[in-house]
Amino acid sequence: MKLNSNQEEAVNLINGAVLILAGAGSGKTRVLTERIANLISNYNVKPYNILSVTFTNKAAKEMKERISLRVGEEIAKSLWAGTFHSICSKILRSEIKHLDRSSNFVIYDTQDQQKLFKDCLKKLNIDEKNYGDTKITREISKAKSLGYSPEVYTQTFLSYKDQKIGEIYALYQDELKKNNALDFDDILFYCVKIFKEFPEVLLKYQQKFRYIMVDEYQDTNHIQYELIKALADNFKNICVVGDVDQSIYSFRNADFRIILNFQKDYKDAKIIKLEKNYRSTQNIVNLSNHIIKENKERFPKILDTDNEIGEKVKVFEARDEEEEVRFIIKELYKLVEKGYEYKDFTVLYRTNAQSRIFEEYFVRNNIPHQIIGGFKFFERKEIKDIISYLKVIFNQDDSIGLQRIINYPKRGIGSTTIEKLNKLSEELGITLWDALNLKTLENISAGTQKTIREFVYLINTLREKSTHYSISKLIKTILDDTNFISELQTEDEKKEKDNDRTENIYQLISSADDFEINSDDTSLESYLNYISLIADSDSIEEQNKKVKLMTVHTSKGLEFPVVFVAGLCEGIFPHVNSKTDQEVEEERRLMYVAITRAKKILYFSFPRIRNVFGSYQNYLPSRFLAECPSEYTSGYQISKEKHKKFNDDNLYLNKTREENRKKREDDGFINEDYVYNRKNSKQGDGFINEDYQYEKKPSKKIDS
Numbered sequence: 001m002k003l004n005s006n007q008e009e010a011v012n013l014i015n016g017a018v019l020i021l022a023g024a025g026s027g028k029t030r031v032l033t034e035r036i037a038n039l040i041s042n043y044n045v046k047p048y049n050i051l052s053v054t055f056t057n058k059a060a061k062e063m064k065e066r067i068s069l070r071v072g073e074e075i076a077k078s079l080w081a082g083t084f085h086s087i088c089s090k091i092l093r094s095e096i097k098h099l100d101r102s103s104n105f106v107i108y109d110t111q112d113q114q115k116l117f118k119d120c121l122k123k124l125n126i127d128e129k130n131y132g133d134t135k136i137t138r139e140i141s142k143a144k145s146l147g148y149s150p151e152v153y154t155q156t157f158l159s160y161k162d163q164k165i166g167e168i169y170a171l172y173q174d175e176l177k178k179n180n181a182l183d184f185d186d187i188l189f190y191c192v193k194i195f196k197e198f199p200e201v202l203l204k205y206q207q208k209f210r211y212i213m214v215d216e217y218q219d220t221n222h223i224q225y226e227l228i229k230a231l232a233d234n235f236k237n238i239c240v241v242g243d244v245d246q247s248i249y250s251f252r253n254a255d256f257r258i259i260l261n262f263q264k265d266y267k268d269a270k271i272i273k274l275e276k277n278y279r280s281t282q283n284i285v286n287l288s289n290h291i292i293k294e295n296k297e298r299f300p301k302i303l304d305t306d307n308e309i310g311e312k313v314k315v316f317e318a319r320d321e322e323e324e325v326r327f328i329i330k331e332l333y334k335l336v337e338k339g340y341e342y343k344d345f346t347v348l349y350r351t352n353a354q355s356r357i358f359e360e361y362f363v364r365n366n367i368p369h370q371i372i373g374g375f376k377f378f379e380r381k382e383i384k385d386i387i388s389y390l391k392v393i394f395n396q397d398d399s400i401g402l403q404r405i406i407n408y409p410k411r412g413i414g415s416t417t418i419e420k421l422n423k424l425s426e427e428l429g430i431t432l433w434d435a436l437n438l439k440t441l442e443n444i445s446a447g448t449q450k451t452i453r454e455f456v457y458l459i460n461t462l463r464e465k466s467t468h469y470s471i472s473k474l475i476k477t478i479l480d481d482t483n484f485i486s487e488l489q490t491e492d493e494k495k496e497k498d499n500d501r502t503e504n505i506y507q508l509i510s511s512a513d514d515f516e517i518n519s520d521d522t523s524l525e526s527y528l529n530y531i532s533l534i535a536d537s538d539s540i541e542e543q544n545k546k547v548k549l550m551t552v553h554t555s556k557g558l559e560f561p562v563v564f565v566a567g568l569c570e571g572i573f574p575h576v577n578s579k580t581d582q583e584v585e586e587e588r589r590l591m592y593v594a595i596t597r598a599k600k601i602l603y604f605s606f607p608r609i610r611n612v613f614g615s616y617q618n619y620l621p622s623r624f625l626a627e628c629p630s631e632y633t634s635g636y637q638i639s640k641e642k643h644k645k646f647n648d649d650n651l652y653l654n655k656t657r658e659e660n661r662k663k664r665e666d667d668g669f670i671n672e673d674y675v676y677n678r679k680n681s682k683q684g685d686g687f688i689n690e691d692y693q694y695e696k697k698p699s700k701k702i703d704s
Contacts, residue, residue, distance in 0.1 A: 025279025281310025
């Protein structure tokens with residue numbers, strides 16, 4: 001297909017700063033690919049002088065494949081294309097020595113992080129209940145995304161709790177260094193730190209990357225912004241592509257104002273708008289425009305399309321979640337009968353917790369499906385165990401990995417022994433691996449010491465083999481030398497479980513085989529990098545014939561012929577925690593992303609009642625449904641005025657209920673139990689409260 005005039009301008013505007021405002025489905029991947037091919041073919045730019053930062057590893061791979069077709073595979077191989085994390089990880093392997101760190105570092109995932117945080121809390125005698133690992137992870141991640149070291153953090157935030165978090169942060173970083181490990185945020189944080197403290201290193205990469213392109217620029221955070229600005233500061237040939245209307249990652253510390261301020265950083269920047277949508281029908285495009293125009297903080301932009309008008313968006317009001325999922329299945333079956341395949345469908349929801357009922361009903365109805373972004377393959381226990389073996393083989397200082405595998409499969413090194421070994425390593429100021437290698441270990445039995453020496457010999461032998469074995473062969477060797485499969489099968493037999501875990505191990509070997517076939521660098525280091533940085537959307541099996549179930553966040557960058565957006569209730573989507581105007585605007589951008597995933601057919605649905613923590617609660621339809629004009633939707637309709645009245649009434653009722661509950665507690669009564677009987681449901685009339693008749697059971701008085 002020929003490029004349109006705006007796309008052509010974006011491809012040919014090579015020098016200087018360029019901001020491409022690319023609407024959903026406007027062909028931005030093609031523009032980026034053509035732009036790179038144009039640089040190489042027509043401007044004789046060497047591919048290794050081009051840096052292309054993409055949103056996912058999958059997008060980087062797709063881009064390289066497309067460029068290979070244009071300029072040849074060998075030339076495309078030297079192009080630097082990848083995510084922020086994969087690019088920075090590659091730089092750190094060469095440059096982390098400047099921070100007196102070894103290049104054979106491992107990357108800790110969320111589970112490893114939380115284990116290390118718990119160890120830190122224990123060492124500092126801090127109660128986990130007061131400082132949960134999730135809150136600490138979030139706070140320290142935010143600090144790193146802002147470029148704050150532990151010292152800067154404690155100087156900036158002065159409350160008692162912040163000072164404690166600063167103390168944990170400092171110890172956590174020390175423990176990471178001791179284990180020769182980085183977390184995800186460190187990868188960018190240390191890269192920027194090196195560029196700031198060692199100008200000669202920055203200059204080397206500035207000279208290398210003469211042309212820089214960044215996709216999804218609206219989702220960058222402060223540290224990513226600093227990194228790109230520093231790299232582009234010499235030649236200033238920077239092209240960023242983004243869409244403020246699709247900025248949905250503030251929970252990852254992304255700041256959409258970075259793209260809004262692009263012209264302040266680059267005064268002579270050229271702006272090109274890509275407003276032609278090639279993905280969706282006219283009805284879907286028009287609806288998306290209508291929804292997003294409610295937002296104030298954005299670049300003005302209106303998508304249009306030459307595609308067919310298409311069907312109106314179907315809106316379904318369900319009595320409860322079960323009726324909602326049954327409706328979706330029924331519609332899915334109808335479309336399959338018309339010729340659609342299961343792979344053409346996706347069900348989108350606001351939170352992962354909403355996936356349970358869909359998975360349950362899809363299993364019951366034998367609908368092939370794949371849940372994206374739930375419990376990831378590489379986070380399964382048996383997979384993590386094998387990965388921990390690989391990490392320890394690569395980096396013996398990884399104490400988290402060592403503690404995971406030292407007694408799995410069981411070899412007689414129990415938790416008490418591990419505790420003694422950890423204490424010994426602390427007292428002597430050495431790593432856990434060094435402690436294992438001591439000639440004598442006090443307070444540990446001779447038999448256990450012999451087992452420890454056998455374990456050390458096993459790891460050293462595997463390490464030697466790793467230098468000339470393929471990854472898949474190394475995994476098979478680990479399985480054989482540790483009797484890993486036998487241990488798994490014995491555990492499954494005892495628990496009367498199917499041997500799914502064994503199948504997962506074989507799937508891991510297949511994954512390693514695929515990696516070796518498709519990767520230029522097949523080293524253990526490269527494989528560990530790959531599995532550490534893999535994203536939810538990278539795991540989608542495009543060729544499988546399954547319905548995809550995922551959150552709207554995970555769906556970013558994907559498209560499907562048929563999209564179901566489920567659970568459109570106030571308090572669910574938009575989320576209950578979205579209280580400020582800015583937070584609601586992000587939820588609306590998320591809604592915009594959900595709408596623009598659809599190519600042909602789009603459904604909205606919501607239940608009036610949801611089961612929340614074992615009790616049934618009434619829900620209002622989402623305010624976003626009230627923003628949908630009837631000219632683009634069919635089925636359930638609600639005006640903004642009616643929605644506001646419902647919401648005001650609901651707030652009043654909730655306040656009254658809370659006041660009554662508090663009064664009864666003060667009077668010594670709790671837990672009034674109600675039974676309700678359904679009568680004459682009036683769907684569409686607003687509140688479902690009027691559909692129930694309540695009968696009060698005797699109250700129970702609190703014992704004095």
